[in-house]
Amino acid sequence: MKELIYFIKKEFLHIFRDSKSLIILFGLPIIQIILFGFALTNEITNVDFAVYDNSKSHTSQRLINKINATDFFTLQAYITNPDKMEEALISNSVKFVLVIDSDFAQSYPQGKQGKIQLLLDASDPNIATNIRAYLNNIITDFSQEEFPSLEKSDFMTVKMFYNPQVKSAYLFIPGLMAFILTLISAFMTSITLTREKELGNMEILLISPLKPYQIIVGKVIPYAILSIINIANILLLGKFVFGMPLNGSLLLLSLESLLFLLNSLALGILISSFTNSRQVAMMVALAGLLLPTMLLSGFIFPVSNMPKVLQYFSQVIPATHFITILKGIMIKGIGISYLIKETSILALLTLLFISISIKKFNVRLDK
């Protein structure tokens, strides 16, 4: 067993001596958190808007004040000439214009429709959707406060469950955990294993008293440790910087993460068993693992919006199930009984990858 410790020590030396590895292992996760957390956000704050108020009544003023008083929207201008409305949108000075009808104060309390119009810049659909949803809530609130006698059915009431503020951290923290685990455990592992083969050291290791499984274990353990450190980092940053909740069990979360870690390591080993070249391993891991994890797993784009073919494909991407599990545990606080399907799929995929790699590795040994 002692030789395994020497082997793991050597692997850490490789990692700490290679600046590129260090950047991927420690720099990239932090850059990603900053990017997703602060830059690439769909959350809306301080969105500028204009008002074209034909009613000029106390009622309309109260509505405008209510909208302006939120963190989300900032009143930029009153428009008096209807021809200027589109100009305001085109010049990008405001994201939407609220048009209030002249008989708003009289007709709205009677439940008449179409007294408020929203002119919305939908060139960025995600933001437009969010603005609409927020405004809808504010106007609903307003109506209930001002005119309690109005029938509830006159306006839609929306209540957001689990993520009432529609925070994007809820979306990107689970996605990022899946991505980082795939990056370190699958991508880096496949490269480090093919490196030994490419440089001709694999033969020496196989001739040495190390057993084949010890070579694999020794190779993957450092990356497993670094993955766990990174996951802990993401969880802590998520909680204390982005307010990501952990409503479910931490133990379950850790166990599911370990399962996904094992899955990623198996994938890394599998890729390296098909090729002797680092370049090839890198391309396969990038195109076959990292891109699907990023684009097709529900990390950035919702799976349900994809074409049917891609939806089926997303089911064989382990990250899809892992992200569902993470969201369930962290946001909804659900237990294992609601996650049996996803967990079993993940476990099955892991078993499949491990058994193929063992088979491939044995075949290689016999060449």
Next chain:
Amino acid sequence: MIIKVENLVKKFGDFTAVDKISFQVPKGEIFGFLGANGAGKTTAIKMLCGLSKPTSGSANIAGYDLVSQSEQVKLNIGYMSQKFSLYDDLTIGENIDFYGGLYRLKGLELRQKKDAILRELGLVKQRKDLVKSLPLGWKQKLAFSVATIHEPKILFLDEPTSGVDPITRRKFWEIIIATANQGITIFITTHYLDEAEYCDRISIMVNGKIIALDSPANLKAKLNVKTTAEIFAKLTR
């Protein structure tokens, strides 16, 4: 006899790479394993090192059965190929530590062995330099020392000198001969025919079979030729 090989066969599907070879090598001998590319010598050496399972036949390496006692076999053999096993991004000292550790050398034993290697190669001051910075000839010497760090009974050398200049090659052979004089058996494959002269005995492999096995002098006399290159030319024509 430190190596005993009996009817060793390796088949890949219908193709027989090694076809029933049998030979024996006594302790301390330099045994040259010659043959053209594709004659089966790499497959044979891989089987003897435990990298590849024989299809049939048996071999006894350093007193242990190749298949059933592979762990013991591994601890008693060393291996070096043309791709030096050293890690470029590790220092000289770290490379020695790694291979010593791999072969289960204990703390004190490993330190003494490491000091001895560094002194012998005159690299004491450079022990904290990356292997990357060493010239090829030094790398080769270090790789050789590292391959023998656990004092193996047999050292397998798979074309260790290919791609190396003639002077470095000669110096390398001096080390090989000195090692054999310490009682370590050397099993070497090469395609430099002049190197066969350094061997105590050579075997020549063609199409997976050993067609000749004797000392270079005997073979030359038998075939009535002057150089080992001519032996080869005559036998493989």
